[in-house]
Amino acid sequence: MFPKASRNGDLGRIVAAARSVSLRLVSRLLILLFGLAFSLGSPAAVAAHAELLLASPAPGTGLAQAPAAVVIKFSEPLNLTLSRIQVLDASGIDVGQGPTLEVPGDAEAMRRPLGLLPTGPYVVRWTSVSSLDGHTLQGSYSFAVGTAASPETTIADSPLDSEGPIGLVGRFAALVALGAWLASGLLRGVSVRAGLDPSKTARLGRAAPAIAFGGTIVSLLSAAFVATGSLAAIGGVLASPSGEARVVVLATSAIGVLVGARWRAVTILLAAAAILADAASGHAASSALPAVGMISVSVHLGAVGVWSYAIAASLLAAPDLRRALGTFTPYAVAAGVVVAGTGIVNAILELANPADLVETGYGLVLLAKSAAFVAMASLGLLHFLWRRRPRVPEAVVRRPLRVEAVVATVALVLATLLVGFPNPPREAGATADELTTTDPVLAELGDRDALSVADASGPFVVGLTILPPKPGSAEIRVQVLGVDPGDGLRNARVTGSSGSATVDVPLEGACGLGCFTGDASFAAAGDWRLEVQIDSNRGPISIAETVPLPTPDGSLALSRALTAQEGLKSALMTERLSGSVGGPTYDTTFRFQAPDKAEFSLKDSTTIFIGPTRYERTGSGPWQSSPPAPPGFTWPTGYYREFWGAMAAPRLLGAETVDGVPTQVIAFLRPDVPAWFRIWVGVADGLVRREDMRAEGHIMDHDYSDLNGPITVTPPK
Template sequence: MVVTALVGAEGAAAHAIVVSATPTDGVVVAAAPRGAVITFDSGVRVGPRNAAIRNDGTSVIGGPARITDGRTLVIPFRTNLGQGNFTVRWSVVSQDGHEEEGLIAFGVGRSATTPFATLTTSPTVTWERVVMRWLFLAGTLLAAGLAIFAVVVLRPLQREHQLARPLANGAFLGLALAFVGADALAHAKGVGGTRFELWVSCATIVAGAGAAAAALAPRLPALRYGAYGAGVALLAAPTLSGHALDSSQAAVLSPVADVLHLGAAALWIGGLGGLAMTLPRVDPSSRAAIVRRFGAIAGPALIVLVAAGASRALTELASVSQLWSTPYGRTLIAKSALLTSALIVGTFARRRLASGGRPRRLIGVELGLLAIVVLAAGILTDLQPGRAGARHATPSNAPSLLDIPVPPPANAYVDAQELGPYAVALAFDGSRAQVTVAGSDGTAPADITVLLDGKPATACGRGCYSTVIHGTRLQVTINGTPLTFTLPGELISGSDLLRATTLAYQALRTVTVRESLASLANNAQITVFREQAPDRFGYEITAAADRSIVGTSGVVLGKERWDRIAHGAWTHTTQSSPVVPFADWTAAARNIYEADDGTITFYDPSFPAWFRLRIDPTTHLPSELHMVGAAHFMTHSYSAFNEPISLSAPS
């Protein structure tokens, strides 16, 4: 059974394999990531079903998914995710046209429970795709096999010209099937721009031209050679569009074995079709000669079929046990059992032919079994090969909650600044200062030297340093680079002012927000948001270190969303309706104190992040917000309160 299973390995098509993912599935991270980053072992394109949600169903996707370096999918999140559980569904199309999906469930912060996915994925095998592939493969094998049968079997016996009409009719049937299947596959959703689309589109043209030649061959007999050539040329399409050219495959062995396997299968299937169409039309002596010549060729072809299939199986299976432990292996066994049955039926048919009989029924049964074998091959192309399934995504270095710097104590004045990749936060209770340092991953960096007012700091926990305060300023020096905090003369609560500002802001009809978001001092991204209550907004990236995304924009009208990258084509998706305007802080904000007239500072553990908010004392509306978090340094400038805004669907 192992040997026969190896025979059936033809047709496996490449699946892009995840080699790394951040965040990893099931992880609870300290700080909210800016997006999901999934890297594959080969080239991919953005699929149609990328999504990111909070597990209550609220969309948190912050823009259109994009591909970087050809094989890394980036799904951006909205800023300020807060704590909780989230689910990401990634969707890509591999270079051989496979639409693939996966799920990542992760949590953020101490309030997260054990992460679990609340989105679902679509099945990798659909009957629509299987039927498309069956039409393409069956038509290709029939057309190519008839061409080989005509040239290698009939022509040396000087019977090809006599049987030109039935051969042309058979070639037309095969090429027409291949044309319909290839055209459907080339226009399948999501395959645009892939290697699969390129070669299947070429196959569509070749099959269409060949079918036209076969249709005209009864009037212009020479055109049958064009149909033969088209059939043989189609044999290259499954190899050029499929798994054999994947980067993980042997550069020479895989494509050569693939073509040989397809050619041998074509000779078997097309040869049987040729026998069924030609034998009733010739005399007994010619019939015997055709059977003998086909038998002499079919034996070596069967050896090639087994050898090429075995070499392909060796590249698809990581172990023999995967024959029964994976869907791919079990389908391979079923296909091999059908092939074995067809071989047994074919042996009886050839014996009856050799004795002068006419085993039409046996040939029909054999062709029927082989048609089911091709159907199984169509299923195999959409299943993940065993070797691919044996490879796992490498874990990311996600921070443990045990590594998160300690939060500020209650009732302390807080402030924060960025220093290179570090978020440096201050907590001051009137006599003693506590300084917290968080790295870009949200954890306490272990390789830094911290001085407070020029003196070695006293450790007070993870990433925590403290000192007694003797004035109204504190200089913090990290690895030789200083920054200064100004301390209030007295602690004055700003809770009422923040509450009034939250209510005033969220009661606005319209507002424009200019956002500067960075993880370092030199990589800020500027985005302008125009928001219209209750559920409409537009955005545009006006500046970024990565100039390729400048011009990226979007419009959200309730549940309808349109996004485009850098003035490209619009992509339409649906989502849960947003609520705008909505404050960038949450009700969990604490340590709320006045820093000076019209400015308050506070800490929000939902992110976690430190905020400095400047407020108009007359309107209680915010004018500027500065947020410092792990790898998140954000500034919001607010303007155009209640001024008219026009938002509409892109035309």
């Protein structure tokens, strides 16, 4: 036996230690929680995309001409009622044509058609709503026509961005209520043995489904508002698989309110069904193993509910704390073990690799939630030990229990944040590096012995690359532009002949979207007629090209042409532009005067560039002036270098006569677009008489005349 003073001193130290531990734990956990919420609450600029798999045009791309459409592919099926694409010009005006459309055959992609866009930068703003888990993801990136584009891309992918603050509150209320509802049914008899008033347990059994119903309604309305800015879009939210699962939550919760706590078995079945439906509406449905994920998440939430119920019931409702803790502890310990096990399973299903725990926001929140559960277990052990010491007052035993309740609340808030994340790392695992928009070898052609030519077929542009372009063994690469992911390109092959020699190459290798490779053997030198044939869901694709093998290098001829073009004083150019073979054609007349003047007319619109000023007029309306896109307009200096770009793989295709002028035909590639050029250059003077360009959505032909003729461009009066 200890002296009384010594016992009192021990108890005083225990009380002081408990109070100190309580305050430190509560303050640190709250600081951690608010820090995480703040750090995860705003969009960040990123260098590469995780959730967004494919964008065409690609982010940061400067195009020679505008694309026919913006196409974006994601990692999950889209709810197209709520998903959308906006394409904004420098004035913030949406230049898209019509609504956002589906991509036939691909539920994970959407497209927005474009008209003819003038030179300048454009911003693509997109909103995607997953039909699997209902999460909203928003982002933006830039591309440009005829100028450089900003490489910055933003993705607003925090829980606050996806759910909205009110939606997160609704999610939190629903999660807590669903867990409490199930626990009140499972532990009804245990609660009686622990000394709880049965009427209080019955009231909880009635209130929990009502709170779950209300929280789910709030989160659904918030999802509609976040995605579209209008509550009227709630029908689109409910029409998706995720929305249908949450309708089940609403239905079971409503029945639970009506049934109340009359029948324990019915309460357990309804609560379990609601929890399973809630799991089916979230990340588990899009995990690597959906069935396993939904069961694991459901059991996890149920176990958390039992653990939290045991803490709250002991702390708030039990008249005899020691009796309640002694009764609930075995169930709380079992629930804690289940929480740990299912938490590991959920992490394996959601994380792509262990590094995601520290490199992603989702992983950091998961670590914080795990730390909270470890703290709960430690505090549970502490009050378990103190409860078994009769000399420790009940007030002292109650303190770690209170802290455990606070930590449990923090854990549930963190669980709500995890539910609110649009894409856990494994769902976002496929990146743009794994699904390229064009053949990566095109970017290397400046350093390769290659020939690359292209032509149009229907809505597609087909590029044919031969490495090396000479008799013998060669690699054949075909890139099809204008492909939607649902086009189902297949059976690609190249056939050709030169005299009696033939070649038939099945293109069985894949190198990206619409990209095929194969190996050929050209038996003889000469002019080869090559035909590319591909089947697609939009009909057959076919182009034919005649090329000499070996193909002479055209670097010197192209350099001479560039020098000659930059020495021009004036020129008249007519342009024929269409988005597809057989599609509408737009004819534009350009009048150039060195060093910084141009006038071009398209239908009833006229644009004039005079140095740093651009004038525009439609019909007979007034002229409007504005500065052109930096660095301003110049011609011919800089004009052709910017338009032709890197001018990779220049090759001489032969000789032709254009308007009575003998010319050399030079083919080259601008790889960053990509755009294939073919120019007809005067043998005598090196000036371009004709120019063809083939790029996605752009079949463009230029004819030049009045070179150095009497052309004058003046500002409008």
